[in-house]
Amino acid sequence: MASIQLDDVTLTFQVWQNKHITLKEFILKQVLRRQLRKTVSSVTALRNLSFSIEEGERFGIIGSNGSGKSTLLKMLGGIYTPTTGSCYVTGAAYTMLDLGVGIETEANGWENIAYLSYLQGQSPTEVKRKSKAIAEFSELGELLNIPVRYYSSGMMVRLVFSVATEIEPEVLIIDEVFGAGDLGFQDKARKRMLDLIDRAKVLVLASHDLPTVASLCTRVLWIHKGVVQMIGDPVEVTEAYKYFMQHGDAPLPHPQPVERLAA
Amino acid sequence: MQGVGLSVGGYWREVWRRRYFWTALAVNDLRTRYRRSVLGIGWSLLHPIAMTLVLALAFSRIFKINLAEYLPFLMTGNAIWNYICSSVNEGCQTFIRAEGYIRSHNAPLMIYAFRTTLTVVFHFVITLLVTVLFMVCLGRSPFNLAFLTLIPSLVVLFIFGFSVTVLLGFANAYFPDAQHLSVVGLQILFYLTPVMYPPDILEKPELKAVLAWNPLGSFVTLIREPLMYARTPGFGTIAVACILTAALFAAACYVLRRLQNNLVLHL
Numbered sequence: 001m002a003s004i005q006l007d008d009v010t011l012t013f014q015v016w017q018n019k020h021i022t023l024k025e026f027i028l029k030q031v032l033r034r035q036l037r038k039t040v041s042s043v044t045a046l047r048n049l050s051f052s053i054e055e056g057e058r059f060g061i062i063g064s065n066g067s068g069k070s071t072l073l074k075m076l077g078g079i080y081t082p083t084t085g086s087c088y089v090t091g092a093a094y095t096m097l098d099l100g101v102g103i104e105t106e107a108n109g110w111e112n113i114a115y116l117s118y119l120q121g122q123s124p125t126e127v128k129r130k131s132k133a134i135a136e137f138s139e140l141g142e143l144l145n146i147p148v149r150y151y152s153s154g155m156m157v158r159l160v161f162s163v164a165t166e167i168e169p170e171v172l173i174i175d176e177v178f179g180a181g182d183l184g185f186q187d188k189a190r191k192r193m194l195d196l197i198d199r200a201k202v203l204v205l206a207s208h209d210l211p212t213v214a215s216l217c218t219r220v221l222w223i224h225k226g227v228v229q230m231i232g233d234p235v236e237v238t239e240a241y242k243y244f245m246q247h248g249d250a251p252l253p254h255p256q257p258v259e260r261l262a263a
Numbered sequence: 264m265q266g267v268g269l270s271v272g273g274y275w276r277e278v279w280r281r282r283y284f285w286t287a288l289a290v291n292d293l294r295t296r297y298r299r300s301v302l303g304i305g306w307s308l309l310h311p312i313a314m315t316l317v318l319a320l321a322f323s324r325i326f327k328i329n330l331a332e333y334l335p336f337l338m339t340g341n342a343i344w345n346y347i348c349s350s351v352n353e354g355c356q357t358f359i360r361a362e363g364y365i366r367s368h369n370a371p372l373m374i375y376a377f378r379t380t381l382t383v384v385f386h387f388v389i390t391l392l393v394t395v396l397f398m399v400c401l402g403r404s405p406f407n408l409a410f411l412t413l414i415p416s417l418v419v420l421f422i423f424g425f426s427v428t429v430l431l432g433f434a435n436a437y438f439p440d441a442q443h444l445s446v447v448g449l450q451i452l453f454y455l456t457p458v459m460y461p462p463d464i465l466e467k468p469e470l471k472a473v474l475a476w477n478p479l480g481s482f483v484t485l486i487r488e489p490l491m492y493a494r495t496p497g498f499g500t501i502a503v504a505c506i507l508t509a510a511l512f513a514a515a516c517y518v519l520r521r522l523q524n525n526l527v528l529h530l
Contacts, residue, residue: 118287
């Protein structure tokens with residue numbers, strides 16, 4: 001049974017002004033028992049999220065930039081761990097988040113197809129069987145023989161997308177990939193996605209494309225500044241979100257709790 | 264299942280499930296390094312060989328040592344020292360280099376360390392082979408029963424290199440000056456490790472007392488004894504090497520367990 005269960009999840013990032021403290025500073029602090037530079041602040045990306053997704057659901061996530069959509073997806077994909085609360089994902093999950101990261105630039109397209117498949121735990125025999133279909137779908141042809149370092153970002157997207165959609169996960173987590181590649185590929189990619197969505201037991205999809213979300217999903221969550229605003233019927237939620245976006249001063253269903261960030 | 268810590272067995276199973284990933288990437292790393300050079304694999308050997316020759320010439324003139332004796336002695340020391348240095352330097356980069364994967368895939372961090380260690384061990388084995396070949400050319404065949412002790416020694420060294428890679432990989436991801444500090448540390452340790460000191464100098468009590476405190480010396484002895492003197496390494500040497508390796512491995516496992524889910528926030 002594939003499902004997702006979130007119970008009072010909060011995720012807080014520690015932010016260092018200069019990104020890192022140095023080992024020298026760290027040791028000095030330990031030795032001298034002095035306070036570290038006061039540049040550590042925290043950002044709460046997700047706040048008290050509780051919901052569950054059952055098998056058979058197609059769950060949409062909408063929200064403006066910086067609302068916490070991607071963070072939420074990364075957590076569902078097991079990349080981030082909640083600071084407090086619990087997040088359980090049952091079933092083999094696959095995340096399609098940042099296309100184009102985790103690529104060996106010196107290796108050619110074929111090799112990268114193999115590496116990405118191996119990372120999912122596939123064997124060379126499986127890869128050999130699948131890579132022809134992957135190559136065909138990507139339409140990269142001869143270009144698969146050159147190092148990926150020479151690829152344009154569009155070609156990179158084609159490559160990664162083709163590999164990712166060849167894997168059949170139980171839980172599929174997708175972030176904005178409908179805009180993959182050029183127009184011709186976008187169409188193909190869309191068809192492939194719909195196909196995949198039919199086969200996956202649980203789908204979680206974050207997108208800015210409201211009509212797509214409304215038509216594809218069975219339930220939609222609107223998140224704003226890490227807080228759940230609305231969750232329920234796709235049309236209702238997308239309409240409310242649209243209204244809020246058009247009237248910047250419209251009141252939020254669940255206002256952001258007033259709280260100063262820790263200094 | 265995510266969001267909860269995997270059991271130890273589950274963790275290793277996940278690492279094993281992805282074995283083709285880290286082995287294939289290690290092969291890719293090696294190939295990439297040699298692809299664009301005429302000398303191919305010779306490149307990575309050039310540095311140790313040049314260094315050995317320079318040191319050998321200098322020392323043989325100054326200390327009037329027999330080159331045929333000193334050269335293999337130096338080469339074995341150099342091979343193992345280069346292995347330690349590479350483990351440290353490549354180890355520092357191991358997670359930073361894997362940032363793209365770590366940010367987009369939920370996989371045990373250990374697989375990125377294995378990728379690094381495999382390439383470093385490969386170079387080490389090549390350097391050892393060159394040393395052996397060289398010794399055969401000089402007419403002192405190292406093949407005897409003691410030679411077989413190199414096999415368990417290599418296993419110990421592999422675990423040692425892996426642990427160093429994991430620990431420094433984390434250190435450098437959290438503290439960006441870790442690599443600079445470790446380079447300085449290695450420079451100091453080099454003089455405290457019996458790499459280039461001729462055998463008769465090593466017998467001097469002052470030096471002996473200092474070197475006795477450096478556990479890295481045991482790794483040098485572990486390789487040098489069977490190759491140079493056809494002797495099985497002493498019990499003390501084996502004990503020190505094994506204890507140091509076990510301690511580092513335990514530390515590496517502890518850090519992996521504690522910070523597996525935290526590292527991504529610091530990249």
